[in-house]
Amino acid sequence: MTDSSMNEDDFVALLTGVQGALRLYVQSLMPGDASAHDVVQQANTILWKKREDFTPGTNFKAWAFAIARYEVLNYRKQQARDSRLVFGEELEQIVAEDLAERDEDTERRHEALKGCLQKLRQQDRELLLHRYTASAGTLEEFARRTGRSKGGLKVTLHRLRNALLSCIEKQLTPLKFES
Amino acid sequence: MSPAERNQLIDDLIDQDISEADFLRLEADLSVDPIARAAYYERLQLSLALAEVAAVRPEREAPLPASSRRALVWLAMAALWLAFIGVTSVWFWPRQRAGLAGVESTANGHAALVTQIDAVWSGMAAPLIDGALLPPGMIHLESGLAQIELFSGVRLVVEGEAKFEILSSMEMRLARGRLRAHVPEAAHGFRIHTSEGEIVDLGTEFAVDAAGERAELHVLDGEVEWHPKAAGMLRLVGGEALGLAPGNDPTQMPADDSRFVGLSEINERQKATQETRRKAWLQFSEGLRRDPRLIAAYRMDVPNPGERLVPNLAASGMVKPGAGAIVAAKRVEGRWGQTEGALDFSPAGSRVRVNIPGRHSSLTLLCWVKINSLDRLYNSLFLTDGHEVGAPHWQIMNDGRLFFSVKRSDGHGTTAGGQDKYNFYSPPFWTPLLSGRWILLGAVYDVEAKTVTHFLNGSPLASEAIPEEFLVENVTIGNASIANWSEPAYRRDAEFAVRNLNGSMDEFLLYSAALSAAEIAEIFNQSRP
Numbered sequence: 001m002t003d004s005s006m007n008e009d010d011f012v013a014l015l016t017g018v019q020g021a022l023r024l025y026v027q028s029l030m031p032g033d034a035s036a037h038d039v040v041q042q043a044n045t046i047l048w049k050k051r052e053d054f055t056p057g058t059n060f061k062a063w064a065f066a067i068a069r070y071e072v073l074n075y076r077k078q079q080a081r082d083s084r085l086v087f088g089e090e091l092e093q094i095v096a097e098d099l100a101e102r103d104e105d106t107e108r109r110h111e112a113l114k115g116c117l118q119k120l121r122q123q124d125r126e127l128l129l130h131r132y133t134a135s136a137g138t139l140e141e142f143a144r145r146t147g148r149s150k151g152g153l154k155v156t157l158h159r160l161r162n163a164l165l166s167c168i169e170k171q172l173t174p175l176k177f178e179s
Numbered sequence: 180m181s182p183a184e185r186n187q188l189i190d191d192l193i194d195q196d197i198s199e200a201d202f203l204r205l206e207a208d209l210s211v212d213p214i215a216r217a218a219y220y221e222r223l224q225l226s227l228a229l230a231e232v233a234a235v236r237p238e239r240e241a242p243l244p245a246s247s248r249r250a251l252v253w254l255a256m257a258a259l260w261l262a263f264i265g266v267t268s269v270w271f272w273p274r275q276r277a278g279l280a281g282v283e284s285t286a287n288g289h290a291a292l293v294t295q296i297d298a299v300w301s302g303m304a305a306p307l308i309d310g311a312l313l314p315p316g317m318i319h320l321e322s323g324l325a326q327i328e329l330f331s332g333v334r335l336v337v338e339g340e341a342k343f344e345i346l347s348s349m350e351m352r353l354a355r356g357r358l359r360a361h362v363p364e365a366a367h368g369f370r371i372h373t374s375e376g377e378i379v380d381l382g383t384e385f386a387v388d389a390a391g392e393r394a395e396l397h398v399l400d401g402e403v404e405w406h407p408k409a410a411g412m413l414r415l416v417g418g419e420a421l422g423l424a425p426g427n428d429p430t431q432m433p434a435d436d437s438r439f440v441g442l443s444e445i446n447e448r449q450k451a452t453q454e455t456r457r458k459a460w461l462q463f464s465e466g467l468r469r470d471p472r473l474i475a476a477y478r479m480d481v482p483n484p485g486e487r488l489v490p491n492l493a494a495s496g497m498v499k500p501g502a503g504a505i506v507a508a509k510r511v512e513g514r515w516g517q518t519e520g521a522l523d524f525s526p527a528g529s530r531v532r533v534n535i536p537g538r539h540s541s542l543t544l545l546c547w548v549k550i551n552s553l554d555r556l557y558n559s560l561f562l563t564d565g566h567e568v569g570a571p572h573w574q575i576m577n578d579g580r581l582f583f584s585v586k587r588s589d590g591h592g593t594t595a596g597g598q599d600k601y602n603f604y605s606p607p608f609w610t611p612l613l614s615g616r617w618i619l620l621g622a623v624y625d626v627e628a629k630t631v632t633h634f635l636n637g638s639p640l641a642s643e644a645i646p647e648e649f650l651v652e653n654v655t656i657g658n659a660s661i662a663n664w665s666e667p668a669y670r671r672d673a674e675f676a677v678r679n680l681n682g683s684m685d686e687f688l689l690y691s692a693a694l695s696a697a698e699i700a701e702i703f704n705q706s707r708p
Binding site: 024027028032033085087091098099102104106110113121123129132133138140144147148149151155156157159164165 | 196229231
């Protein structure tokens, strides 16, 4: 090991630190695709294998993103026949830059989300969370299984997400006092 | 793209239920707008977090329709009802009288389509626009949502896919689909026929799900009677629901309000859509303003508190008329539903006074109007004072024909038959169904092609050649009125003809050129509410 490489503990710390950003990045390239989780795992494996290639002091997130993007492209190649809509390269580049610079406030947001979920009506909360379980399937299937129309479900889910986001925003904004 | 629309598209993308066209629009927006991208990341992160919460929760039953839950106690009760009430359920309901043709109206229907969200209709002779009356016969809503108001006051939200028929303002048939009905006091007794039986509402709110094999009736509030075809009547109150499988006894379950889209949800969404269209139009009209052919764009939606002026937003015209002065007209809701977005010209004497300088040849006049009724002999759109030589007049006759003319001579016998002008009429376009609806009217005076063409909602109504002896190549306007006619100024006689438009207007465009039919169609498509 040369001076320019780092020990494994430090690398694990870095890798752990970018998990949230990595998940978001991969998901942003394959929105709504449940396989994003597997792609992130695959990217983690590759990152670990290539740990020697990382130069300490350089931007770890950008390096991790570059490798993750390669895994996303790999995945897409395997799914070649699946005609899913994919962003152009230019936008993907912009997204990578955005997210590499972004500081994720994952912990606090997660806490806020839990509080906000409790504020929803129970049946709304159940509906929303079930949308994110592995068995939910496509929007159409999910609508059928929950006894709703697709159009109605879309409107309801969108409203619930909006409610959660504005609730989270409120929780994260410190109270302002009039001076 | 408005934030509301963009957020909806982001959710559609994350739900993997987005059309290619919407995907491309969203991609374009994300590529240029960091705020849009921030919203994208925020919503992605929310789904990731929700997936995480969902994953660590103890496994729970999916939120299945309540029909899967049975209540045996209630079943026994239901059996009792069936036994005791049995055949006593005889109707004293006024049967729908078919073919009761009115003599004074040509309108047909029992209900109006108020709003629709992503609605796809099939088998319609004409596209169903908001405000349209629902045609008689079976209606097929393939997908999306529709808000319908029956003349009795019953309000429905129908979710596609649905097949239904409005039999009268108090009666409908539901062959398939899901609906929620809000029944006001005046409409108690409203009934829905289904393949299994009839639902009679005693007030106030219930929902029917006939989307799958088994139908369900949910009473959300108030009281409803269920009259199965094979047995006696059941009475349900708020919070109760019935599962109705063919050939089986009904099963009781708790009513589930959350499964049916409500009026507030649909309205929230509809407002967002309307705002999106308004923003898109504002952007489009920015381009229109810079068209050098446009000499006047009087926009009644531009707020100018206390000024009583209508600004001319045309930015590049050869002549630059100033603001119009509002006389008597009141500010009312505009075509996007925004407050103080239009002028109501129905108060006596209402008009907007303008002065259009310069000499012109071809002209295009366009205006968005919402007409209450054509109850004057002449219903003004745009008229020059008096009627001088070379001046245009544009109005609607009370029989529903559009009228356009440019005065050729001073009437001293210089033309055949001593006529001083030639009037170009469209065929009657007006029907009472257009009352209270925003429409785009247009007239094109084309000196080169020597034609006058009338337009309604972006489509030509009629085109007529200008006879050679009536062709006016030098059109002058000068002082004129929007939505009224002013007799020559300085006239002291206080008596005046009532010609003000009984309706509202929120935009008036005047081009010193003949626009093509395609351009007018484009303006209509981009500016329709």
